Amino acid sequence: MNYAKELIERTSTVNTTAVFSKTGNERYLLKSQWDSTGKSLVIIMTFPSLADELIFDQTTMLVRNNAVKHGFGSVSIVNLFPSIGGNAQKPSKQNSSIVLQECENADTIIVAYGRDKSNEEAKQQFLQMLSLHSEKLHTIIDKKGLPFSHPLSPLAHEWKVEQLNISK
Numbered sequence: 001m002n003y004a005k006e007l008i009e010r011t012s013t014v015n016t017t018a019v020f021s022k023t024g025n026e027r028y029l030l031k032s033q034w035d036s037t038g039k040s041l042v043i044i045m046t047f048p049s050l051a052d053e054l055i056f057d058q059t060t061m062l063v064r065n066n067a068v069k070h071g072f073g074s075v076s077i078v079n080l081f082p083s084i085g086g087n088a089q090k091p092s093k094q095n096s097s098i099v100l101q102e103c104e105n106a107d108t109i110i111v112a113y114g115r116d117k118s119n120e121e122a123k124q125q126f127l128q129m130l131s132l133h134s135e136k137l138h139t140i141i142d143k144k145g146l147p148f149s150h151p152l153s154p155l156a157h158e159w160k161v162e163q164l165n166i167s168k
């Protein structure tokens with residue numbers, strides 16, 4: 001049997017960029033692009049992990065997999081705070097600038113902080129800052145119908161994305 005006629009070989013190239021502080025203690029952006037003609041997604045979570053341009057963790061893997069499943073050509077992962085591991089919980093002008101720039105260039109923005117009650121004031125301030133892009137704002141709804149699901153939540157591994165309504 002000639003298998004060559006029955007097999008299809010598929011290849012892809014994924015370009016991944018990570019932007020860190022000089023100390024390496026803050027990550028501002030983790031961006032992957034696999035289709036330059038596709039729609040772009042920004043997902044905003046709370047704190048970055050140790051993931052970088054080569055090594056992904058479970059959260060970044062789930063984000064990229066779901067971005068592909070939802071027809072996006074790229075995903076930019078940004079966070080409310082840039083401190084890796086959540087040690088410094090203070091807003092950063094550099095971080096806000098990068099987040100806003102990525103959101104400006106994105107087709108869709110997903111706010112996925114999770115529903116942890118910590119940093120509520122900072123989360124609300126961030127949402128107000130994002131209100132400039134209200135038409136692009138979405139959230140992950142979990143299996144119970146609750147918004148702001150984090151991608152790592154067992155109830156949100158398969159994304160149901162809905163428009164996020166915030167007042168300007």
